[in-house]
Amino acid sequence: DTEMTQSPSSLSASVGDTVTITCRASQGIANLLSWFQHKPGRAPESLIYGASTLHTGVPSRFSGSGFGTEFTLTISSLQPEDFAVYYCQQYNDRPFSFGGGTTVEIK
Amino acid sequence: QVQMVASGGGVVLPGRSLTLSCEVSGFTFSSYTLHWVRQAPGKGLEWLAVVSYDGDNVNYAHSVKDRFIVSRDNHKATLFLQMSSLTVDDTAMYYCARVNVPYSFGVDPLDIWGQGTMVTVSS
Numbered sequence: 167d168t169e170m171t172q173s174p175s176s177l178s179a180s181v182g183d184t185v186t187i188t189c190r191a192s193q194g195i196a197n198l199l200s201w202f203q204h205k206p207g208r209a210p211e212s213l214i215y216g217a218s219t220l221h222t223g224v225p226s227r228f229s230g231s232g233f234g235t236e237f238t239l240t241i242s243s244l245q246p247e248d249f250a251v252y253y254c255q256q257y258n259d260r261p262f263s264f265g266g267g268t269t270v271e272i273k
Numbered sequence: 274q275v276q277m278v279a280s281g282g283g284v285v286l287p288g289r290s291l292t293l294s295c296e297v298s299g300f301t302f303s304s305y306t307l308h309w310v311r312q313a314p315g316k317g318l319e320w321l322a323v324v325s326y327d328g329d330n331v332n333y334a335h336s337v338k339d340r341f342i343v344s345r346d347n348h349k350a351t352l353f354l355q356m357s358s359l360t361v362d363d364t365a366m367y368y369c370a371r372v373n374v375p376y377s378f379g380v381d382p383l384d385i386w387g388q389g390t391m392v393t394v395s396s
Contacts, residue, residue, distance in 0.1 A: 167335075200382045202318070209368060209389060210310075210318065215382035221373075253318050257380050260323065260332040262308070267317040 168193050168256050172265035178273040183244045187268045189237040189254035198258040201230055201239045204267075205250045213252075214239065241270070275299035277387030279369045284393045285359055295352035295369030295387055302350035303327075304375040308383060309343060309354050311365040319365075322354065325378035359394045366391050 169192040179185050189199065197217035204210040212221045214230040217237055227242045241248055249272050254265040281293040295307070309321040322333045322343040331343050342355040352369055366389040373384035 198380050198382075202383075204312075204318070209386040210370075211386065212373075212382070212384045215373065215384070221384055251317075255318070255320070255383070257382055259380075261334045262320045262323070264310075264318040264320060 167261060168195060168259055168263055170254055170256055170263050170265040172252075172254055172268050174268060175266065176269040176271060178271045179244050180273045181244055181246055183273075184240065184242045185244060185270060186241075187239045187252055187254075187270075189232075189239070189265050191235045191237075191256055191258075194234045195256045195258035197233050198256060199230075199232065199237050200255045200257065201228075202253045202255065203248075203250045204253060210253070244270075246272075275385050277369050277371065277385055279367055279387045279390040282367065282390035282392045284395060287360055287394055287396055289359055290355070290357040291359060291392060292356065293354040293367055293390055293392070295354075297350060297352075297371070297387075300371070300385075301375070302345075303347035306372045306378050306381065307345065307352045308370045308372070309341075309352075309367060310370055310383075310386075311367045312389075313362070313365040316365075321367075323378075324352070326376055330378050356392070359392075361394050364392060364394045 171190045199217045201214040202210040218230045279295045324343045368389040369387040370383045371385040372381035374381045
């Protein structure tokens with residue numbers, strides 16, 4: 167099974183900041199990685215798939231990169247609505263494992 | 274408008290069973306592979322199960338294999354998760370989700386998520 171490790175587990179940032187979240191896979195997964203945003207009381211929302219392709223409607227301040235075992239999610243010019251928990255998920259092999267999540271908090 | 278809504282959650286005694294449902298609208302149900310994902314209180318997302326668009330193929334997480342069964346009724350456009358031998362560790366919000374590519378049971382990402390249904394296992 168592929169294990170996914172996210173870092174940091176939490177971070178504090180201000181509106182307008184740029185933040186970067188890292189996701190590492192225990193084995194190579196090519197670019198078969200997604201990023202999700204999750205807010206309390208709501209369903210998760212899909213942000214990025216294929217490591218770097220934005221789902222329809224996702225703001226361009228979100229970007230993703232990486233291949234193989236190391237991936238990053240970058241949020242440029244953080245907006246108030248971006249404070250949430252972010253998860254990566256690999257879909258290279260089943261079980262489709264998630265990272266542990268990164269909480270982005272307001273500083 | 275594409276929408277997925279999970280239902281059937283509630284409070285259940287340890288060792289008992291419960292079946293969740295997920296109904297969809299706004300897309301052709303029978304064309305898409307569907308997944309179940311859960312989140313225990315204070316924990317992260319955990320992938321549980323997948324069923325192919327035609328219902329012929331399924332896969333499970335190790336934590337629920339042999340206790341949970343995922344199925345679908347394409348005529349009624351409903352996804353199911355039959356859960357048995359429930360323990361307190363199964364207490365979670367359960368979400369259904371769709372992949373972004375029709376007629377595929379491969380390495381496809383999730384795109385649409387449903388509103389979850391809460392399951393509480395407690396004596």
